[in-house]
Amino acid sequence: MTAAEFRASFSLHFPDFDLAPKFELGPEMAVLFGASGAGKSLTLRALAGLEKPDRGTIHLNGHALFDSEEEIDLPPQDRRIGYVPQHYALFPHQSVAKNIAFGLHDLPRASRAARVSELLTRMRLEPFADRRPGELSGGQQQRTALARALARRPDLLLMDEPFAAVEEDLRAHLREELLRIQKEFAIPVLLVTHSRAEAYAMAERLVVIREGQVVQTGSRDDVFRRPRTPGVARLMGMTNILQVTVADGSAPEVLTDWGNLKLTIGTPDSYATGSSLAVGIRPEEIRIAAAESQIQPANQLTARLVKDEPQGADHRLQFEINNQLLEVRVSHPEFMSLNLAGGQERTLTVQPSAIHVIPDPD
Amino acid sequence: MTAAEFRASFSLHFPDFDLAPKFELGPEMAVLFGASGAGKSLTLRALAGLEKPDRGTIHLNGHALFDSEEEIDLPPQDRRIGYVPQHYALFPHQSVAKNIAFGLHDLPRASRAARVSELLTRMRLEPFADRRPGELSGGQQQRTALARALARRPDLLLMDEPFAAVEEDLRAHLREELLRIQKEFAIPVLLVTHSRAEAYAMAERLVVIREGQVVQTGSRDDVFRRPRTPGVARLMGMTNILQVTVADGSAPEVLTDWGNLKLTIGTPDSYATGSSLAVGIRPEEIRIAAAESQIQPANQLTARLVKDEPQGADHRLQFEINNQLLEVRVSHPEFMSLNLAGGQERTLTVQPSAIHVIPDPD
Amino acid sequence: MLTPLLLSLRVAGLATLFAIVFGVAIAALLTRRHSAPANVADAVVNLPLVLPPTVLGYYLLVLLGARSPLGAWLESVGIELVFTWQGAVVAASIVALPLVVGSTRAALEAVDPDLRDVARTLGQSNTAIFLTIMLPLAWRGLLAGGMLAFARALGEFGATLMIAGNIPGRTQTLPIAIYDSVQAGDLASANRQALLLTLVAVALLVSMRYLGSALAGRKMRDRG
């Protein structure tokens, strides 16, 4: 057995779609991130035992929940997995307390009451114990669904878009609460989202899914700043992807040609001279020099501003260079202090360490 | 008659909700922005003639579409208003061309065909003319719905969350296209959204609605940077709202006391000494000084970093000062170069011009 | 002088036609209306669903008989409904009507209301919208209602027996003929007549199920 508490690798075939995810989780907050239609909800349902994979294995704490070779397929009732679907699916005809007690039917009455009351306290739901779900706010509904799922002390908790039903200004607070609860219960929590900001805000581990396949798994900063493929790079908002040729390939500072320009790349690896690399640069990592004196030792590129798309707090700028567009993001105050205007030529600087070599150009 | 092409001021009473918006529009791209449940869709429906207000007036190009006193209530058929509901409501049993021709029934056959073919070209829909809506992508569906609404050459176009049904990475492109189309047709377009980023990206004029009332109307930067109430300030992401007392109230640099601290505020107005003001500061307008030498002539505040919430490209930081939290937003590269760590005391700077006096503290 | 089969087809066919014409009109008027008069109209239309057929037949007999003002007037203009096949059509139309109304109304209410709203902003009259948008999108429901109506009309026994009687060759429809055959101990005829009606019923049932499953258009679960 590996150290991972949870391992899944299975495939499930549909007429128009193949789901074949593969990943491991420890007792951490993990986020399954992907575009809509990538297979996120379906993956959760398969893990919970609500959809049956065609083949593969799902292991939790060393026990097989599903194993097509061994013909093991535990029903959802026996998987010790908590599941919170997208709109919480609270039982509308039962009070908050009854909802929470629903999974505790096999406990004696006294311990059941004790567990429910403990969870009501921990989730700050006591004042609402006798209310029906329809009388609760989005956040209270979410806490009730969580309490109900956690009541049975599951070994893994699955949550499908848990913030979709909550007003935007409450989300930050609920995210923190969820992170605290995960630490308290110390079990793996796998949360589904299609929002990059939410994935980043929540994930200790990020599992990126695309067209039914897990394309990258890692710590959130690993995936965010060191995507393995151009597809993941784009999903993560690394919008500048350049094709360069290695001129001097010895680490830690690889010299490359980008068209007629030179780019220095910071990397722990060495590359063969003449080989072609795909590199990615996040738009916020490109800085616009205010004055010649401020230019730091870094890659310097002279580019023409062709488009300014103000986004309120930020500006999304397009610079033309090398017959290609570079996207640059600056904050509004910085934009103002730079006195930028369309058509201007400016010097852009990029730290070698901010240029990421994409290992698997596809 | 005023210069505004479109004016609306009406009220519509529901058991649990009162809708009473009031605003004017010129031939521009306007965004009706508010939280879900604020009454945005209902407002559009009332303008289109699909809901009947209890009282008030709606005028378009000098003609009354609705006037409760004059007992005028034009049916939707006669309002010359194009309406695109949230999921486009394309007729699923008709081809793209038939959908576009639907509103042209009163034209002779030849001119109808000419108009449809012109719109197919302008909206780049020729290749899909014979397809059913179910066979189109989200963007193509949106263009079809737009073409259908514009075919009758309306004097006002209403669109309800036009990007909700479109994948996120396509939205930027579709927004630009819509802006281009508005310029081409040169009519007022009123678009509903609950997304601040989208409102900012689209709006020339921003109409902010809250609990059924229009709380502010203005150019997008006016509303974004100079909200009239704390409620609008929060909706616009101006998260730092401080109560200060005027020490020397003569414009253009008003001196104020914020607890034991001094704040200089740039404002065209003068205020009476001793009066109390609510001021707002956007989180990206607060800068963290890297070194003493870099401190510019501005308000300087020494504050302790109590929380770092990384959001991928940015960090949302909470600084404690004056027994209050200040939210500061910095980009990830800036965060890294500042060597920030929790508990540290740092000097924050705020330009006087970045401190906005909220005119109507509520 | 018609065979029970031909008479049955004529009665059920005409009754279905009437039920569809009036039923679609009533469904169109009642769709998404919740006013008090609409509720009363809806209840009246649906009464035959819960009223025993013989009760309905008895009321028709009283209402259309020569002793009632309506019956007298009808007689004066040359329409005889009591103990005629036309009376059977009236009875079958009334029992079939709520089936058409219910099915059509459900199908009309399943059409996205935004379609109708958008069509109005595109300048089309309500009648044109009903004919070009609502009906084309609700025809499966209408068809299913029509089939149910035909099945019900074809099988009508109690109300028909009361109003039209059991006159061989004139008002003896197939369901009544079966009763007669059994009473007369003619099991060969009863068998043949029952089989005929069963085949029609099964064919209608299969068609309706096909319509229904095409209607439901089984969708895959959202992948998320």
Next chain:
Amino acid sequence: MLTPLLLSLRVAGLATLFAIVFGVAIAALLTRRHSAPANVADAVVNLPLVLPPTVLGYYLLVLLGARSPLGAWLESVGIELVFTWQGAVVAASIVALPLVVGSTRAALEAVDPDLRDVARTLGQSNTAIFLTIMLPLAWRGLLAGGMLAFARALGEFGATLMIAGNIPGRTQTLPIAIYDSVQAGDLASANRQALLLTLVAVALLVSMRYLGSALAGRKMRDRG
């Protein structure tokens, strides 16, 4: 020796009870199943909706008569269904069954499937989930189906006449008694009997409409 009213209530009451017991079980088994056997079972259950009552009655007569193996066996264990009120119960149960199945099934399928899924991850057996989640959320549909079933059973005429006959005091239910009264020219009796059944029908209709509108729970449009 029972009056037609008491006999009718006994027959319709028992038939409704049987229809609900079997109907709910069948609805539970068929809900969200689309296998070939489920489709066939569904078609068989719904056949009485489209089959003429006299045809159904004729088949029951053949199937349960002393000459059939089933009838002979039933007779041997002391159950007589032909020309008895018990036979009327069988006929009424069969015609009422699809109404309970249809209404209950629609109500069960309207329950958010996520509720059932979540309940399964919470360790509850499928039976417990059906009893504590599905039924409590679908009871209005079940009740509406039961009322429709009672109305249909109470009004049953054709099939009952075939299998149970028209024996005053033993198998003469109210709908049959009305027919008899009219045949005998006893319009006073017919009037009284028709009024009685009409009142019951109207009461059921009003209750069902109340249930239905509470069920629909008219919602306000999304304000957006």
